[in-house]
Amino acid sequence: MVTHAALRHNAAMPEFARHMGEVAVSWLPQYHDLGLAGVNLTAMCAGGTAALFSPADFARSPLLWLALATSYRARALAGPHSAFALAARRLSAALASGTAKYDLSSVTLAVDAAEPVGAASMANVVAVLRRCGLRPEAYTVGYGLAEHVVKVTCFARAGAAAAGGGGGGGVQERPGRVSCGAPCTDVELRIVNPETHAEVPQGEEGEVWVNSPSKCAGYYGQLIETNETFHAQLRGAREGDPLYLRTGDLGFKRGGELYISGRIKDVIIM
Missing domain, CATH: 2.30.38.10 (Luciferase; Domain 3)
Structure with missing residues (x-):
């Protein structure tokens, strides 16, 4: 049972709201907590714009995500690691063929969540997206669950970038594990x-x-x-x-x- 107070608190978390308050581009299903609460409600409560397209369209053309992020000058992206990895693979092929025309320099928050994240795969994703202007410090790993609306931890806390460490900017690996970041505000x-x-x-x-x-x-x-x-x-x-x-x-x-x-x-x- 999700209360209005819980929804409002989670949507207003500044670690996400200050990015979602501009433009977010998402294909995530609206029946999923990351899509509904993590993106749509957060953008709405922050006074931002959410440019949405369907999961089916993403499955057919993963690079549509990056194309729309380029067109709308997106500030925020969010998705499971498998989606970022798929987009990165397709982008690598497009870059190799010289057909890639994407600009992710406007993105200040790219949240990798909802699935286990491997350090090597994440470093590869960051390296590929960086070739289209994504700043490594914008790529963050988050942890959450539906019983807490969605958001629990992230790197982008209180205006700070990632908490040091190796990998791609905000990526920090400890004994084979990737950090999911620090608890969000009030958590x-x-x-x-x-x-x-x-x-x-x-x-x-x-x-x-x-x-x-x-x-x-x-x-x-x-x-x-x-x-x-x-x-x-x-x-x-x-x-x-x-x-x-x-x-x-x-x-x-x-x-x-x-x-x-x-x-x-x-x-x-x-």
Whole structure:
């Protein structure tokens, strides 16, 4: 159950709103949290413009994304890593044949989210898009989930670029993992032992717990699941202490940034 207050808070996060408040170009489905809340509602609440086209059109012509970004002088792009990688492959071929005429110099935020991200693949995407003017610091990795409307972490925090490190500008790799960035404004993020509910030391793996005004109210008609997922408390918590959202994702923190390392439960996608 998503409340109006949670939607408004997530849409107004300045890390995204200051870019989406200009022009965003998106093909993401409006039934997906990244498309609906991450792009459309954020652009609308920020007073920006969202230039939209269909997922089917993107599948037929991935370079249409870059063409529209060029035409509309887009400030913001967002999509799963597989989409950026596909566009980069097609762009590489177009560059090799001399047919590429794209200008991504206007883009100040390109959010890679919704899927696991590999460091080598991401570095390749940044390198290819950079040939069309994309600034490496504009390419960022974010983490989110529908139970928190969508946005949880990103690099572009409080007007800052990426938090140092190698790779493509904002890309930072630690022991084979790519940083998903720091918590967005007003987001409290903890790494917790899923069995004991005790917060673990920095660098140690545990379940990602989140609390902020973006947290949804629960699962409709599922009181037990809502209580288990949305009302978690740290070991030793007292009355009035925060209730956290258990994401089910495993990760660790370093330097204030989140690294996702897996899921608590194995999931089979049919």
